[in-house]
Amino acid sequence: MDNSPTALFDSYEQDFQQIVSSIREKLEGNAKNERGEQRKAALRKVELELDEADEMVSQMEIEIQGIPQSLKPSYQTRIKAAKTDLQRFKKLSKETHAQLARADLLGARAMTPTMDDPYGSDNDRTRLLAGTELLEDGSRRLADSQRIALETEEQGADILRSLRGQREQIQNARDTLQRADTSIDRASGTLKKMIRRMYQQRVVTGAIIAVLIALICIILWFKLVR
Template sequence: MDNSPTALFDSYEQDFKQIISSIRDKLDGEAKGESAEQRKAALRRVEMELDEADEMISQMEIEIQGIPQSLKASFQSRLKSSKNDLTRYKKLSKDVHSQIARTDLLSRASPSGGATFSSDEPYGPNGDRQRLLAGTTILEDGSRRLLDSQRIALETEEQGADILRSLRGQREQIENARDTLQRADTSIDRATGTLKKMIRRMYQQRVVTAAIIFVLVVLICVILWFKLVR
């Protein structure tokens, strides 16, 4: 098992490339098929795979934080390239969605009785044209909401990455504080040992001083006895 700091990034990048390849195949193949249901099913699968690709990008952003600084520049370039690929295929998927929606609207707006319309009213009666314009407006609103959702998701990912960086900094501060406490504990142990030695010496000096005083008292008593008795 590869335990290098770039192993997980490489793994997520490989998964991302496989997903992008699958998306490209679907957009170039099934999404351009003759059957409307086949195109819609292909686009639903593309949307799910785009979500998976987004998740891979998020994981790559997290893993790049742990890569050594000397290697980070090249991996940041690879991450940026992957983000550009994802953005391009999201736009392509949205364009295909719009084309299919317009085709559906035009097919529903076309006359069922085979009548033809002049070039002045290419969409048929005014009612059908109004419905087509309303449908186009709804589609554009949905596209704008989708873009807003994608922007919010990207901002959330950036905030998550900032939180991870903040947590990493706090962990380093805690580790430094723990090391400082360990050094202080060692210093306190040494100081405690020194104090105990000083206390023992103090008691020894007291005993010696008491012994000297006792001997002096005895000598004085002996001297006084000799003086008084003789």
């Protein structure tokens, strides 16, 4: 398993590229060339994949916070490119939805009412309502995607704040250990000085005792000899 700080980012980016490739195939293939229900089904799949791609971009924005500062510029450029692609396909999807709605509306208008079909105007209204509902559904999906992105961004911000607090606690603990280490070094130096002075005092005391003994011996010698 790759434990590098960019592994998750690369994984999300790879998933994003796969989703974008699928969206491109649908918008340039089924959603463009098919007609009727097949085209609508392709567009519904595109909307779902756009939501997934949006989620991948949000995850990439979260993961970039943990990437080393020296590597961030290139990854920020990659996120910017991903966002540009996502916005382009969202716009293309919206335009395709609008084209489908216009095609449905024009098809309804082409079916003009006759004496044999007195309910033609009702059919027009039905098609127009269907197109309007389709556009509203697309707008709702876009709003849901934006809401999910905002919620994900808020969650990422909370995680970053939590990590920042933990990092500050670790930093404070490290500073405390450094101060304790400095205090121990100072105490050790003080003890070494005390031990050195104790040995010096012992030497001086021994010398004084030796001198006293020598003086006593000299005094005794003079007294005994005389």
